[in-house]
Amino acid sequence: MSELAILGGPKTRTEPYPQWPVWDQRDIDVVTEVIKSGRWGGYPYPGPRTAELAKKFAELQGGGYAVPMANGTVTMEVALRAAGIGWGDEVIVPAYTFQATASAPMAAGAIPVIVDIDPNNYCLDPQAAEKAITEKTRAIIPVHLGSNMADMDAIMELAEKYNLIVIEDCAHAHGAKWSGRGAGTLGHFGSFSLQSSKTLTTGEGGILLCRTPELAAKAASIIDCGRPHALGGGAEDATMDYQVGGNFRLSEIAAALALVGIERFPSQAKEREAMAAYMDEALSEIPGIRLLKRDPRHSTRSFYRYIFAINPQEFGMEHDLLVGALDAEGVECWTGYEALNNYTLFQPQKSKLAVPNAFPEYFDFKNMSLPEAGRACEHEAVWLDENIFRAGQKGVDEAVQAIKKIQRNAGELNKAAEELREKYK
Ligand SMILES: Cc1ncc(COP(=O)(O)O)c(C=O)c1O
Numbered sequence: 008m009s010e011l012a013i014l015g016g017p018k019t020r021t022e023p024y025p026q027w028p029v030w031d032q033r034d035i036d037v038v039t040e041v042i043k044s045g046r047w048g049g050y051p052y053p054g055p056r057t058a059e060l061a062k063k064f065a066e067l068q069g070g071g072y073a074v075p076m077a078n079g080t081v082t083m084e085v086a087l088r089a090a091g092i093g094w095g096d097e098v099i100v101p102a103y104t105f106q107a108t109a110s111a112p113m114a115a116g117a118i119p120v121i122v123d124i125d126p127n128n129y130c131l132d133p134q135a136a137e138k139a140i141t142e143k144t145r146a147i148i149p150v151h152l153g154s155n156m157a158d159m160d161a162i163m164e165l166a167e168k169y170n171l172i173v174i175e176d177c178a179h180a181h182g183a184k185w186s187g188r189g190a191g192t193l194g195h196f197g198s199f200s201l202q203s204s205k206t207l208t209t210g211e212g213g214i215l216l217c218r219t220p221e222l223a224a225k226a227a228s229i230i231d232c233g234r235p236h237a238l239g240g241g242a243e244d245a246t247m248d249y250q251v252g253g254n255f256r257l258s259e260i261a262a263a264l265a266l267v268g269i270e271r272f273p274s275q276a277k278e279r280e281a282m283a284a285y286m287d288e289a290l291s292e293i294p295g296i297r298l299l300k301r302d303p304r305h306s307t308r309s310f311y312r313y314i315f316a317i318n319p320q321e322f323g324m325e326h327d328l329l330v331g332a333l334d335a336e337g338v339e340c341w342t343g344y345e346a347l348n349n350y351t352l353f354q355p356q357k358s359k360l361a362v363p364n365a366f367p368e369y370f371d372f373k374n375m376s377l378p379e380a381g382r383a384c385e386h387e388a389v390w391l392d393e394n395i396f397r398a399g400q401k402g403v404d405e406a407v408q409a410i411k412k413i414q415r416n417a418g419e420l421n422k423a424a425e426e427l428r429e430k431y432k
Pocket residue numbers: 078079080081104105107108150176178179199200201202212213
């Protein structure tokens with residue numbers, strides 16, 4: 008019998024890794040309380056729990072004016088709109104990210120300009136970003152991807168030099184710090200998702216951290232159907248300006264869950280960070296595995312997914328084969344996002360989206376050169392789920408044992424994959 012679970016052998020990890028999201032009686036109690044209070048929704052904005060969440064979240068990240076809202080996509084659209092960025096403006100985004108980082112600028116009428124990543128950390132390459140700056144560039148959206156942070160010093164230097172707005176996409180970076188400063192407080196805005204897979208979750212939700220009270224007031228207004236809001240994003244204030252807005256408010260039920268999540272967050276993040284350091288050590292001994300480089304300025308690593316790279320030749324197989332086999336061993340993982348230039352629906356000939364159709368020259372994906380993102384997405388990247396890092400040393404040990412077992416049996420696995428490919432050709 009094969010040693011590999013994917014070929015019928017025994018699984019390395021036989022018990023499931025811990026469930027996410029974590030919940031207990033407190034979550035049930037706070038939701039029950041909100042239900043009984045009758046104040047379920049987000050109107051009038053902000054509700055008491057939403058206001059408390061704004062305060063607590065800004066404390067957690069160590070700064071900014073927090074405006075809770077519906078999700079971590081609309082946060083970026085709202086940030087751009089609050090900064091006065093819209094139709095035909097260029098916004099630089101990294102090629103390796105979730106599609107929201109590019110669809111949010113389009114929702115605001117702006118053009119996402121896709122640039123390559125730094126292979127050391129898989130985040131936006133500041134040099135590539137600088138080369139892409141034109142007279143129309145108004146903003147950069149660096150993404151703190153998986154378990155790393157983009158080089159915020161270099162990005163803020165660019166912002167200063169070219170007068171650009173920086174929106175940090177922190178969907179993966181709750182609690183992370185750069186030179187002791189919280190992710191999302193370094194740029195003009197920090198965009199956070201509270202969607203159910205994220206390390207702070209309400210099921211669906213988002214928070215926009217704004218650098219100034221004026222920006223927060225505009226953001227609060229945009230998400231509350233344009234009603235004027237006080238400086239800092241507080242209650243309605245008739246003396247302030249109206250904006251064009253929609254309803255992207257966070258519900259009080261969601262805010263209540265996030266408040267319990269915030270209480271749990273520090274100890275969960277600490278545990279993940281310690282186990283990630285343990286994982287770094289174990290993986291660094293395996294030939295063909297390359298750890299992503301953690302910048303020394305990335306002072307607190309708080310992560311969503313632990314990402315490492317393989318060298319397929321040296322490791323013995325492509326990343327999709329490793330990920331399929333690892334999953335079968337009971338270790339949850341995936342190969343990560345596709346590069347943005349592979350997204351079919353961003354292509355003008357394939358959708359009726361206004362921005363790609365008005366500016367097709369920016370969406371000539373076939374002729375874009377994004378070699379580093381291409382290598383990560385197609386050959387190298389392995390994303391390990393966060394729950395592996397909440398299962399003690401045994402959890403990490405078993406994931407590492409599974410990786411070693413798969414590598415040991417690379418010949419057999421490649422042969423089986425080849426046979427399957429032949430069969431379904
Ligand atoms: C990098 C990144 N940006 C933005 C988002 C969007 O967040 P949401 O799903 O809350 O809209 C996500 C969510 O998966 C993400 O991973």
